[in-house]
Amino acid sequence: MAKRLEYQETSNTPHILFDSEQNKFVIEGKSFPEDSKEFYRPIIEWMNELKFLKPAHITLDINLFYLSSSSIISVKQLFLKIIELKNMGTKVTIVWNYDHDDDDIKKTGEDYQQITSLDFVYKVN
Amino acid sequence: MINFSKIGPIEKEIFAKKVKGIKTFYKGSGEKMFIVSHVGKLDQNKINTISTLIEAQLDFHNVSKRTTKRIFNIAIESLQNSCLHGEKEEDCRQLLYFFIGKNANEYTIFSGNIVPNQMVENLKEHLTTIQKDADLKKTYLNAFTHGELSEKGGAGLGFLTMKLKSNSFNFDFLSLNNKFSFFSIQLKVIE
Numbered sequence: 001m002a003k004r005l006e007y008q009e010t011s012n013t014p015h016i017l018f019d020s021e022q023n024k025f026v027i028e029g030k031s032f033p034e035d036s037k038e039f040y041r042p043i044i045e046w047m048n049e050l051k052f053l054k055p056a057h058i059t060l061d062i063n064l065f066y067l068s069s070s071s072i073i074s075v076k077q078l079f080l081k082i083i084e085l086k087n088m089g090t091k092v093t094i095v096w097n098y099d100h101d102d103d104d105i106k107k108t109g110e111d112y113q114q115i116t117s118l119d120f121v122y123k124v125n
Numbered sequence: 126m127i128n129f130s131k132i133g134p135i136e137k138e139i140f141a142k143k144v145k146g147i148k149t150f151y152k153g154s155g156e157k158m159f160i161v162s163h164v165g166k167l168d169q170n171k172i173n174t175i176s177t178l179i180e181a182q183l184d185f186h187n188v189s190k191r192t193t194k195r196i197f198n199i200a201i202e203s204l205q206n207s208c209l210h211g212e213k214e215e216d217c218r219q220l221l222y223f224f225i226g227k228n229a230n231e232y233t234i235f236s237g238n239i240v241p242n243q244m245v246e247n248l249k250e251h252l253t254t255i256q257k258d259a260d261l262k263k264t265y266l267n268a269f270t271h272g273e274l275s276e277k278g279g280a281g282l283g284f285l286t287m288k289l290k291s292n293s294f295n296f297d298f299l300s301l302n303n304k305f306s307f308f309s310i311q312l313k314v315i316e
Contacts, residue, residue: 011173032176032201034169034208066194068201069282073272101190104198104290115270 032068040074063097211238237309
């Protein structure tokens with residue numbers, strides 16, 4: 001697998017940086033692609049392959065201004081792959097960043113935490 | 126002969142009346158105005174342009190970040206729904222509108238597009254259920270937990286999200302002919 005996956009931010013898709021060598025995993029920006037399934041497919045596949053490297057720990061830093069409803073489901077699929085990593089022994093932390101006056105994005109993080117039982121750390125931008 | 130076109134003269138007249146009705150309300154002096162207006166064909170590039178305009182307009186009117194994000198959320202869901210499910214003519218023309226009206230501290234998002242008649246009953250039932258749902262957050266969490274993306278890319282969360290982010294949620298179906306209806310939805314966000 002490629003050690004690094006990066007997509008630059010566009011007006012409707014977030015910046016994605018997954019780097020297994022530097023142990024850096026970042027998603028930031030807005031997410032409302034025309035076809036969410038297509039946009040997130042290679043990202044989910046990349047995360048699926050990460051389990052073969054058996055990383056000791058990963059921290060996924062998420063800082064999303066906006067997620068469309070189809071992106072919400074695609075990010076959930078990504079979390080399901082991360083749960084597989086956790087079940088194989090990787091220590092996983094999700095850093096969920098949000099603006100101090102943005103309760104809705106914080107609640108979205110809490111919804112993910114509730115259904116995934118992953119460890120979430122909330123950080124105010 | 127019955128006209129089954131999506132954009133025949135009768136359909137155009139019904140559409141024009143609908144648009145005129147909305148525009149008339151926002152005409153005149155005072156604090157009533159349109160801050161975003163789009164009529165016609167829609168694709169993802171146009172949605173991106175409209176989304177930038179929405180942010181700029183709300184910033185210009187000093188709308189709080191919380192309200193901005195609620196309006197943005199509803200707008201994107203409406204636009205993507207119309208783009209994904211709104212009927213198009215073969216030459217890509219579309220009877221479709223999207224407006225955001227401002228009346229003092231009330232923002233109303235209006236969206237309308239053509240749907241096939243066979244979609245109407247299911248959609249009406251789905252929207253009525255959402256409108257009456259006393260525990261919408263629970264319904265949302267259930268759809269969120271079990272939801273998958275459909276072939277068309279829909280998540281089943283769109284209208285639930287729109288209702289959760291709005292202060293009022295109204296919709297309407299107007300029969301155009303034996304094959305098509307005009308679907309419109311309007312949602313209010315109060316600052």
